[in-house]
Amino acid sequence: MLISILVSVIFFSIYGFEVDIVNIQLYIAFIILLSPFLLYKDLFHPLVVYSLFQSLFLIDMLTKSLEPRMHLEYLTVSSDDAESFLSSSITLWIIWYLLLILGVFLANKIRISNDGFRLGKKNSLNPKINYPTLIAMIFIFIGFISFLYATFVVNNGLASMLDSMMSRVETYEGLAYVTYFTQLGVVGSILLLLKGHKKTSIVTVIIFLSIISLYGSRGTVLTLLISFILAYNYIIKRMRVGKLLPVGIIGLIFVQVFGNQRFSGDFSINNDMNIIDLIVYSASQKSTGDILPSLVGALENNVIGYQLGKDFFNIIFAPIPRSIWEGKPQIDNTGVIGSLLMGSESYGLPAGAYGWIYLNFWWIGVIIFGIATGFIVGKIYKLAMKQIRNNEDYIFLFYILAVTSFIDISTTAGQIDILFYFGVIILIKILDKLLLIFYPIRINSTANYKRQMGA
Numbered sequence: 001m002l003i004s005i006l007v008s009v010i011f012f013s014i015y016g017f018e019v020d021i022v023n024i025q026l027y028i029a030f031i032i033l034l035s036p037f038l039l040y041k042d043l044f045h046p047l048v049v050y051s052l053f054q055s056l057f058l059i060d061m062l063t064k065s066l067e068p069r070m071h072l073e074y075l076t077v078s079s080d081d082a083e084s085f086l087s088s089s090i091t092l093w094i095i096w097y098l099l100l101i102l103g104v105f106l107a108n109k110i111r112i113s114n115d116g117f118r119l120g121k122k123n124s125l126n127p128k129i130n131y132p133t134l135i136a137m138i139f140i141f142i143g144f145i146s147f148l149y150a151t152f153v154v155n156n157g158l159a160s161m162l163d164s165m166m167s168r169v170e171t172y173e174g175l176a177y178v179t180y181f182t183q184l185g186v187v188g189s190i191l192l193l194l195k196g197h198k199k200t201s202i203v204t205v206i207i208f209l210s211i212i213s214l215y216g217s218r219g220t221v222l223t224l225l226i227s228f229i230l231a232y233n234y235i236i237k238r239m240r241v242g243k244l245l246p247v248g249i250i251g252l253i254f255v256q257v258f259g260n261q262r263f264s265g266d267f268s269i270n271n272d273m274n275i276i277d278l279i280v281y282s283a284s285q286k287s288t289g290d291i292l293p294s295l296v297g298a299l300e301n302n303v304i305g306y307q308l309g310k311d312f313f314n315i316i317f318a319p320i321p322r323s324i325w326e327g328k329p330q331i332d333n334t335g336v337i338g339s340l341l342m343g344s345e346s347y348g349l350p351a352g353a354y355g356w357i358y359l360n361f362w363w364i365g366v367i368i369f370g371i372a373t374g375f376i377v378g379k380i381y382k383l384a385m386k387q388i389r390n391n392e393d394y395i396f397l398f399y400i401l402a403v404t405s406f407i408d409i410s411t412t413a414g415q416i417d418i419l420f421y422f423g424v425i426i427l428i429k430i431l432d433k434l435l436l437i438f439y440p441i442r443i444n445s446t447a448n449y450k451r452q453m454g455a
Contacts, residue, residue: 064289074294085297096354103374136191143185168216
């Protein structure tokens, strides 16, 4: 009780103890944001992981609410209208998050026929991986080859690659497969954990996260790091909050250093920034406080119309190269939102899964997709935890690789990530079968230890 009062005093002191509809909404939103930490015992429950990322979204909205005369970057409106659209955006976030929690709750209560289903005959996707180390070596090799291709073919050497970080979208347009193949090195490091090669795995993941950072996508590095931490937590040793705090601080520094390089060309950090400044800076990189209210305001002011699913299923066009189809429509949901709000000279504007669903299907879509997304996430998490208890690999591995994408399953970016990692799981299965043919003596797939239970 005392802690709650203290937190409330600190929160409203930010506003000079002036109370209005926006800061009350934000106060409620932060309470909801923290609720997964109280509802779930597992520190790495998907909603807990999601809360870590969404905290930056809310912090940016809080920063926006502190502007003396609020304005929106991507929509020209009055200060009062900007505040009204910010309020509507916070309401959208609150309802979306509550629906996610409801969906996860229903997933735990509603039993689908044969809830612990098996994929394929004779539990084909449920046993252990027989040769994780050999497959890891194959993935690490592919990852290095992909990096060399990006360095010396896509770019003209390492110096050119560093320069291209400032224009990564243009540099790697149509070459997303190169970055995805490089990510196989991180998958390889996780496979090494299955065999108990802890030190080798840690060194490998550090190398590949460093390599992937040179592509200029900070978000990809952080999500892959989250996946590795999850794997370490469930396979080797349960992680505590105290051990994760240094990782979080390093992550914040990484965001600023590589953010400065991306926009100015220099790897640097502002020495006068404290931890609060680093958090605010990291939150500002997504510009949620501008993008989501601008999107909501553009819809309410009829500047743009609801898309009614027009670009919702663009994933089917993703495999077709632009070199073959010059008129290929915009695939990425952030690119679609960017073009709607900025016109032809635009760039990607992330509005979250909730913003994308609202743009397409209004509140009806938010309600349906919110509950459905939570339900799917809850079921996949339940299956993954069951595999952990049974020392089985495939669904568990799929879960930790795609955990940050499941809640974004309605977005094109989330769908591409999920399909990629599903393909990785299938590839692992195929390689494991082939190795079993050439090396018929069964190798024990995991070290002789009991995996850490997440729930």
